[in-house]
Amino acid sequence: MSAKSLLLKGITALVGITxxxxxxxxxxxxxxxxxxxxxxxxxxxxxDRPQLARGFQVYxxxxxxxxxxxxxxxxxxxxxxxxxxxxxxxxxxxxxxxGPNDEGDMFERPGKPSDRFKAPFxxxxxxxxxxxxxxxxxxxxxxxxxxxxxxxxxxxADYIHGILTGYEEAPADFKMTEGMNYNKxxxxxxxxxxxxxSDGAVTYEDGTQASVDQxxxxxxxxxxxxxxxxxxxRIRTGLKAMLFLVAxxxxxxxxxxxxxxxxx
Numbered sequence: 390m391s392a393k394s395l396l397l398k399g400i401t402a403l404v405g406i407t408x409x410x411x412x413x414x415x416x417x418x419x420x421x422x423x424x425x426x427x428x429x430x431x432x433x434x435x436x437d438r439p440q441l442a443r444g445f446q447v448y449x450x451x452x453x454x455x456x457x458x459x460x461x462x463x464x465x466x467x468x469x470x471x472x473x474x475x476x477x478x479x480x481x482x483x484x485x486x487x488g489p490n491d492e493g494d495m496f497e498r499p500g501k502p503s504d505r506f507k508a509p510f511x512x513x514x515x516x517x518x519x520x521x522x523x524x525x526x527x528x529x530x531x532x533x534x535x536x537x538x539x540x541x542x543x544x545x546a547d548y549i550h551g552i553l554t555g556y557e558e559a560p561a562d563f564k565m566t567e568g569m570n571y572n573k574x575x576x577x578x579x580x581x582x583x584x585x586x587s588d589g590a591v592t593y594e595d596g597t598q599a600s601v602d603q604x605x606x607x608x609x610x611x612x613x614x615x616x617x618x619x620x621x622x623r624i625r626t627g628l629k630a631m632l633f634l635v636a637x638x639x640x641x642x643x644x645x646x647x648x649x650x651x652x653x
Contacts, residue, residue, distance in 0.1 A: 422551035444611025
């Protein structure tokens, strides 16, 4: 390939990238994500157990049809308040492939608490085939991967909530790609995932009204916990360390005063 052809290709690519960045940065197409208030925020934050249980229900009944959570096992649900019997029942409600057996064959069996959450598709190719070519991301670390400066000054839970509540009709001057859906909380405002939530999509066992906003908040908190299940213990350890350092500083200061008081 000639140097001239390489130069033309480079210029074309640069123009394309610039156009994408311009669209993304344009005020008309800004990503709109509200800063929400979450129970787990702050030094004394903690996850609301009933909300985590509702969030798991939303994932199980809605999200799990397309999205896997490969890093989570059913037994982890005991950490958010599910009893051992309930976890066994949840695990047994799915069929998993196991083996090989003594004859060298794979076989199906009911799930066990030690099993990972069952994925909706056997592999990525099957997932793409079932979603018009789009690969639904695994949700195990979705909240952590979307938190921080890389995605703006909002929590991963804000990002998830913003996506799930961001579906609306595209503006008249917005050019939509065929098969895509308009979402004000998604970069570029075009997302392959259809709106997964509608009022009353699930029936909460605790009687909470299942509005779109409520379901979005609940599953956002569940996915935040899933990405960092040791968050609360880490916060408690940090508080203990701070208290120790304060006490140590006071003792050291008192010792210094006593020792140097005899020096004239």
